[in-house]
Amino acid sequence: MESPFYFLGTAFSSNHEGAVITTDTENFYQDLVESQRDFIVKFNLEGRLLFVNSAYCDFLGKSREDLVGSVFMPASAERYSDVIATQMTKLFRPPFYCTVEQWIQTPKGMRCISWSAKSVIDNGDTVLSIVATGRDITAQKHEQKAIKKKDEELMLVVESGKQMFYSHTPDHVLTYVSPRIRSLLGYKPHLGKRLWTDFLTDNPINAAGLERTIRAITSGKREPPYRLEMKTCDGHIIRFEVNEIPVVKNNKTVAIAGSMVDVTEKIQVEEGLAEAEYLIKDFSGSKNRTGWPTRVSSPRAKGPLDYFRDLFSQKDEENGDE
Numbered sequence: 251m252e253s254p255f256y257f258l259g260t261a262f263s264s265n266h267e268g269a270v271i272t273t274d275t276e277n278f279y280q281d282l283v284e285s286q287r288d289f290i291v292k293f294n295l296e297g298r299l300l301f302v303n304s305a306y307c308d309f310l311g312k313s314r315e316d317l318v319g320s321v322f323m324p325a326s327a328e329r330y331s332d333v334i335a336t337q338m339t340k341l342f343r344p345p346f347y348c349t350v351e352q353w354i355q356t357p358k359g360m361r362c363i364s365w366s367a368k369s370v371i372d373n374g375d376t377v378l379s380i381v382a383t384g385r386d387i388t389a390q391k392h393e394q395k396a397i398k399k400k401d402e403e404l405m406l407v408v409e410s411g412k413q414m415f416y417s418h419t420p421d422h423v424l425t426y427v428s429p430r431i432r433s434l435l436g437y438k439p440h441l442g443k444r445l446w447t448d449f450l451t452d453n454p455i456n457a458a459g460l461e462r463t464i465r466a467i468t469s470g471k472r473e474p475p476y477r478l479e480m481k482t483c484d485g486h487i488i489r490f491e492v493n494e495i496p497v498v499k500n501n502k503t504v505a506i507a508g509s510m511v512d513v514t515e516k517i518q519v520e521e522g523l524a525e526a527e528y529l530i531k532d533f534s535g536s537k538n539r540t541g542w543p544t545r546v547s548s549p550r551a552k553g554p555l556d557y558f559r560d561l562f563s564q565k566d567e568e569n570g571d572e
Contacts (some may be wrong), residue, residue: 289363289384293322295377309386311357323352323365341369342377351387361388405429413493413509418446420467420503431510436483451487453479463494463506470498477513489514 283290289306293299302317310317323334333350340348346369353362367382409430417426422445427437435449450456455477462473475493482488494508 286383290381291322291384292379292381294379297321297323300379306384309356309361310354323350323354338367341367341380344375346371346375346377352384361386362391363387412511414511415507415509416446417497417505417507419505421445422447422463425505434482434488434512435480438483449480449482451479451481455479459492466494466496466506467503470496470501470503472496477517478510487514488512489517 283303286303287305289309290301290303291299291306292301299318299320299322302314304314307314307317334352337348337350340346348367350365350367351362352365353360363384364387365382365384367380369377370379370381371377409428414430414434415426415428416424416431418424423443424446425443431437437444437449447460450460456479459476459478462476465471466473472495475491478490478492480488480490489512490510491513492508492510494506496503497505497507
């Protein structure tokens with residue numbers, strides 16, 4: 251009966267026609283495999299282990315005799331089993347290779363192994379067995395989790411302020427939209443990449459804002475803040491004050507990063523105060539009224555200042571009747 255290292259030798263040389271496994275070759279592979287810190291295993295099509303190296307035995311705290319013949323890669327949870335099964339189907343079609351991550355119980359607790367598996371095939375592309383190498387990536391997983399947690403905490407701080415952030419390409423394609431902007435505009439990421447200009451209304455102030463963005467892209471220099479009026483997916487009008495910075499690399503603008511503040515109510519107050527000033531001057535008889543001041547933004551719902559405007563209009567009618 252051939253030793254396990256004979257099987258490993260055939261696996262590594264399966265793609266080389268005419269390869270002959272000699273005793274020296276077998277000893278070479280034995281030294282090579284046993285000196286590895288990574289895990290090396292071989293299993294049959296039933297998923298039962300044919301070979302395990304010492305590193306894998308030490309990692310699981312079991313002997314080679316206990317592991318050989320046991321089922322390789324038992325799923326530690328149902329959510330992992332489906333992913334593993336899907337990935338390992340790639341072992342039975344070209345290029346007969348896959349990578350999977352496995353969480354497994356060890357004497358040191360739950361650990362994550364990243365496996366790279368390659369099928370051993372005959373001349374007719376029939377899979378005979380599978381060889382896999384693995385590495386403990388638990389530390390990297392914990393680091394990624396910690397980084398993700400910090401990113402979420404930072405995003406929470408960022409999203410708690412008035413500013414909402416976004417970025418887009420020089421062609422105006424959105425590359426990042428903060429959660430609050432998505433919520434306000436009804437922007438759905440699954441709908442694919444969109445132009446930020448898709449949300450603009452036909453308000454004249456938008457033309458001026460777009461012009462400043464184009465100048466920033468062309469010059470690579472920051473433009474003064476400007477205002478935009480946008481329409482949400484459900485038809486509501488929102489006004490923003492925008493601050494943008496061009497991102498320049500090798501003297502070329504590669505992106506625009508900006509922040510937005512919802513100033514809808516602020517603009518409504520400004521418009522209302524302008525109307526109030528006009529009405530008060532008119533009511534005092536300082537000038538003749540020829541019409542209401544033109545609003546920069548779109549029509550809005552009737553507010554307190556509209557009530558006073560109606561009141562002054564009624565007063566004028568009473569004076570006219572007298």
